[in-house]
Amino acid sequence: MTNNTETIGLIAGGGQFPLLVAKGAAAQGNRVVAVFFKGHSNFEVSEYTDASVELKLGQLNKLISFFKNNGVSKVVMAGTINKPKALDIRPDFRAAKLLFKLATKGDDVLLRAIASEFEVEGMEVVGPHEYAPDLLTPSGFLTKRKPNDVESGDLAFGWKIARELGRLDIGQCVVVREGIVTAVEAIEGTDAAVKRGCELGGKGCCIVKVFKPGQEKRVDMPSIGLKTIQGMKELGATCLGVEAGKSLFFDLDESVQFADKYGITIVGLNQELIDKELS
Incomplete structure (x- = not known):
């Protein structure tokens, strides 16, 4: 709290x-100020803020100045940024200097560097789940149907592959069919990777999404939601594994109800469950 x-x-x-x-932070009695980016942000957030500003991606100095002028003590990053569009970023001098110092431009490396810029200015970067803790994915079998033997094998295999993919700071999600990787997530995002993987692998694909080993939990937690489950139904995917406690699951109850209706399995994964239940 x-x-x-x-x-x-x-x-x-x-x-x-x-x-x-924003709702959660305001409900805890905090003052909330927000920065929006045109073409990326959900501007409905302004209803729960005391002040806000719209900036372009890359205007790091203006962003920090806005927060300092409004007395910000803690910084939270939440929501999606369209990564292909973000490639058109025009960094200001401070952002360009930061980018120049980085050996690689992967998500985790970049977000860690941005977080350090706030901390240098005396603002603590905190995880968004501190203000929306109910979004954390629970552990275990979340749907009525448990994974069958093939799906259990694919979950264990996908867990291993996805963690290695994440260790390389490439993506968080893989699509697997009977021990064969049909897609890995890169810049396109989870839903696009799932679509491609299921189209290539056919019906019965398994999707695994994990927290990257060593990932910056405060600024980039993997997330999943009803849209992904609905997409799985349309594409014929039958099983979803999401890392428990380190990922966000939006509309969980509705997602589970939808999955149960169409026989889709959802599992909150961790190493213990992989070792005891799925291997």
């Missing part, structure tokens, strides 16, 4: 996540 007198600086991307974080 945060101190009720704090001012939270919210960097708002798209989707419902920044809205839930």
